[in-house]
Structures are given as structure tokens and as C-alpha cells.
Amino acid sequence: MSDAVFSVLMAMIGGAIRVSTPFLFVALGETLTEKSGRINLGLEGNLVLGAMVAYATSYSTGNPWLGVLAAGAAGMVLSAGHGWICKLPKVNDIAVGIAFMNLGTGLAFFFGKPFIQPTAPRLDAVALGNWSATPQVRQALLVNPLFFVGLALAVILWWMLKSTRWGLTIRMTGDSAASARAMGVSVDRVRLLTTASGGFLAGIGGAFLSLYYPGSWNESLSSGQGLMAVALVIFARWNPLRCVWAALLFGATGALGPALQSIGISQGYYFFNAAPYILTLVIMIISARSEAASRAAPSELSIVK
Template sequence: MDGTDIGLWGVPLAIIAGAIRVSTPFIFVSLGEMITERSGRINLGLEGTLVFGAMAAYATAVLTGSPWLGVLAAMVAGSVFGLIHGFICKFPKVNDIAIGIAMMQFGMGLAFFLGKPFIQPAAPKLPSIPFGAWSSVAQVQAALNINVLFLIGIALAFVLTWALRNTRLGLILRVVGDSSDAARAMGLNPDTIRLLATAIGGALAAVGGAYLSLFYPGSWNEGISSGQGLMAVALVIFARWNPIGCLLASLLFGGAGALGPALQSVGVTSGYYLFYAAPYVLTLVIMIATSSPTRSLAGAPGALSLTK
């Protein structure tokens, strides 16, 4: 059964399916960057962390036969990258953005070097839940075949929202992110908190990479990422550093990314490829719309500075 069997209904159905599949890496990377930025630090190196996480997950799954061990390996690798980034950034006069770009290049280069032996071998995929089993329509079944990591990402967004508002750890993160002086007055070490937040952010970003290599598209190659790590920074700003906002923004970006394939599925063969640029255009529009020389961004952590 092909995409034209259900007519134009194939377009929204394909966009829904794409929003679910494409948004999952965005969810984890944006939530990880949200935690990092709420501590007062920006990490532009998550693109490299995501790619290295994809490689680490795939290689581990090939060697052990377990995709979940692959996810765990990706988290460990991502946290190490975060610790390195956080450790370097704690020194005076060090620029977060410059270190992030360096870590991005380092992570991607190391992933390509270590991952060459794993381009051909097949790794076991992460499981999914067939929520569309009730339907006899193949497109509905495919759209509702939802990976477990997507559901975990949704739950994590709600847990983080609650934790930021109602737990001591959430309070500590918010205080450190708003004012280093206030944090020190409370007996906290801002550098240590930011180091841990950057490590957690790296671990979550690497989970997004594991999803790419172990489920969708479900392979390891040097072009596996399409800039999700960099676009996550725009997502966090658009979401106003709110976990639920990150979830919704990720779904929006996922739907935009699915627009081109959705049109192709119903027979649009002329110019549909232009819609593949939709996520990048959306990123640009968001950055322009949220930028203003006369006002600060609502919800922005007080200690977060792009010019540090």
C-alpha cells in the first residue's frame, strides 16, 4: 500500500509520523541544553556530542547485541564530553562559545575516526510500541509505531518541569543560573554546579544521537546528523528555557522536517525538496523574532551570557 492510497490524508498523517520520529533527537538535545543553560552556561558543542553518541551507541550495540547498552554507552560518552567542556570553561577568560565550537569539531572528528569499522555491520534497533495495531491501514500503523525513547522524552520533559519548580536541586540550578554571587552567598560553588549541569546536558544530547543510529534512520554514517545539536540552542531560546516548551518546539521542528517527505508521499514531485529546508528556515525565523536590542529574553537565566 503506497502513500496515495489514502489520498491527501497521507500528508497530515506523514507529518504526524515525521513529527514523532524527527522530534525525538531534538527533545533530548534541547532538554540537555536547557539544563546546561539554566545553570548559566551555553554549550555549542552538542552537535559533536550527538554525533559521537550516535557512534558510541551503534558500536556498543554491534559488539554487545544490546541497543540499551548502546544508549548507556552514549550517555557515558556524552557526560564525559560535558565534563571536559565544563572543566575548561570554569577557567577565567575562557569563552564558552569558542570551547563549544572546538568540542563540536573534536567530537565529530573522533566519531568519524573511531566509527569507520562500524559503518557496514548491522546493529539491533531500539524497540517501539505499535500503537496503530488496531488499524489495517499501513500508513496509520507506521505513523503510530512509536519508539520508546520518544515516550521517555515526553515523561522527562514533565519531570524536569516539576523538578525545577519543586525540588532543592531545581532551586540550586535556578539560583546558580540567575546569579553566581547569590549562589556563593548560599554556600554553593557555581563552577561545580555548572560542571554537573553540562555533563547531564551532554548525556541527554548523546541519547538523541543513540536514537538516530539505533532507530531512525537506524544506521551509522558520517552524515547521520543534520545539525540537530546546533538547532537545539535556537529551540531552547524559543522555548524560553522551559522543558515543556522544549518538547512542543521539538515537535514543531519535527513536523517541519517531515513536510518534504510528506508531500513526496502523495505524489508531489516538483519542488518538494525545497521543504526539506523548513527546519532551517524555521530556526532562522525564530532567532530573528526573538532577538531585540531593546529588551531581554523572558525566562533567560541572569548569568547566561553569549559574550562571556
């Protein structure tokens, strides 16, 4: 293997892990929400608001992990508002999600202006590549702890949905609200809790953006990752474990442009930077015609009715 190919491969592995982490948290949050029969397109707003709150909290307290918790709390509050409004009669959850996406980004831009210039303490990475004498390997294996938290959450969420009473209740609510009500389940309460929990995870994804990679707060931080994560959930067919692989795939496509640039290939750089958005379009087109995706979708989602 030539040095150039090896450098690109290592850069893509490291980039896939870094870029995939916010995708993973938002996708897991949206998976949990959609499993209960509700769509939350407002998670882009959660992501941006979480990034701002995390950065502001880290700057004010000097503790980036407090920033992570604050980001999750901000995302949870925003999504709880979404969940509460959606339980009202004749309310469209997609329209409410778009409104909350704009609300979240607007609040972040308004309250985040004082924090664009200051430097806040960032999250440290775990160096897993010190065993190697190759700089590319050491750089690729600088992994933030939030990535491992995301992996653990994916396993826990998969197990919870598959093997616990709570998971059965959530899946039943998403597949047949009438059956859930017949069993004495409060459909509105289940959807409110899952929507708020999904917002918490999306807020943590935003904290990763501002406190680790790229590691600053500005108004163009997200670039639509919250919305792309909705396509990722469809691609993963509402399976938390598949969300991990889908997030890594999105992350690898996002890391392709910088990886090629690192070895001096700059021609077509902007095209490669657009790869995640192209992949999103392809996934949406394929999923629209996929019978397997239609069968896996919770029946109560508005997009399948």
C-alpha cells in the same frame, strides 16, 4: 478529508514524532545546562559521538539498549570536559563549545569508520496503531520508547527546576552567580554537573539517530540538529515542557518533504527539506528582538550580558 490529505497528515504526525526525538533530548540537555548559566554549543558533537558509540556498542554486544547507555556516557564525558575547561578564568564557553563540537565529531568520524558498513541491532518500536485497519495510522503510530522517555524527562525536569531545592540552586546559579556564592553554593560544581548531565541527554539523542531513525551510522547523520536545538531552547524560553512542543514543531517541518513525496509531490522537495533550517533562522531573528525571550533567559548566560 481526501485520501491524499489524510496520507500527508498521518505521515507528518509519524514523522514529527520520529524526527523530534533527538531534538527533544538535545533541547532538554541544553535547557538544563543554560539554566545554570552556561551555553554548550558542543552538543552537536555529543549527538554525533553518541550516535557512533551507540551503534558500535549495539553491534559489538548485540544489545541496542546498552548502546543507548554507552551513548549517554560518551556524551557525559565530552560535556564534563567542556564544563571543566569553562570554569577556568577568562574562558569563553561559546568558543569552548565550538571546539568540543569539532572534537566530538572528529572522534566519531575517526573511530566510527569500521562501523559504516556493518548492521547493528536496532531499537524496536511500540506499535500503538494496531487498533486501526488503516496502514497510514499504523505506520504513524509506530513510536520508539525513547520518545516516551523524552516526554517523561521533560515533565521531571520541569518539576525539578520549579519545585525542588536542586532546581532552585540551578536557577539561582543561572540568574545570579554572586547570590549563589553568597548562599554557599559552588557555582563551578553546579555548572559542571548540569553541563555533564546535559551532555548525557544529547548522547542519548544521538543513539536514537543511529539505532532507530534513520537507523544506521554514517558521517552525515546529524545534519546540524545539535546546533538547531539551541535555537529550539530559545524558542521554548528555557521551559522543558515547551521544549516538547517546539521539538514536535521542528520534527513536523522536517517530515514535510518526505510526507509530500509519499503522495507523489516531488516539486520543491529540496526546499521542503530545508524547512527546519529556515525555521531555525526565523526563530533566531524573532528571538533576537523578543523582550519576552530576553526576560526568560538566565541572566548569567554570556549571550545576554
